[in-house]
Amino acid sequence: MANCENYRDRVNDDVDIDASFAETRRKTCPANESYGGMAPFDERTPMRFDNAYYKDLIARRGLLISDQALYGSGGRQDDLVEMYSRKGEMFAKDFAKAMVKMGNISPSEKTPVEVRLNCRMVNW
Structure with a gap:
């Protein structure tokens, strides 16, 4: 999900956008309002x-x-993008491989490491 402030410019000013999609998103994120709603990155599923x-x-x-x-x-x-749009199973397989690779990356010895209790803030 994304906050309105993160997609407002896209749905109000971008010309490279599906018109009906932009209109739907503008209903939850008007250009002239200081607030707005959340929207899913993927409306289908x-x-x-x-x-x-x-x-x-x-x-x-x-x-x-x-x-x-x-x-x-x-x-x-x-x-x-075109391949993954057609081959969902390939996307899932490649994503899993990428996550394993990322999980195997160790921070340098100089990098302070902390397992956060709440991902949004540093532990106290």
């Missing part, structure tokens, strides 16, 4: 971890500007 996010990018329905930047400029990233 917001409670499931799947490849719908990539399908949304192809349809120009990426919620954040940084999301939509992953698709549409040509090159390898476009190929990956």
Whole structure:
């Protein structure tokens, strides 16, 4: 989920966006309001971890500007988005491999390490 302040510019000012998607999101995040609602990164299956996010990018329905930047400029990233949009099982497999690789990265000995009790704040 994203706060309105993080997607307001995308749904109000971006021309590279599906018009009906932008209109729906503007209802929860008006341009002239200081508040707004939350929106899911993936409207199709917001409670499931799947490849719908990539399908949304192809349809120009990426919620954040940084999301939509992953698709549409040509090159390898476009190929990956298209492949993952078609092959959900490949996305899941590649994601799992990437998570294992990231989990095996050790911080340098100079980096202070802390297991947080609450991810949003430093332990007291």
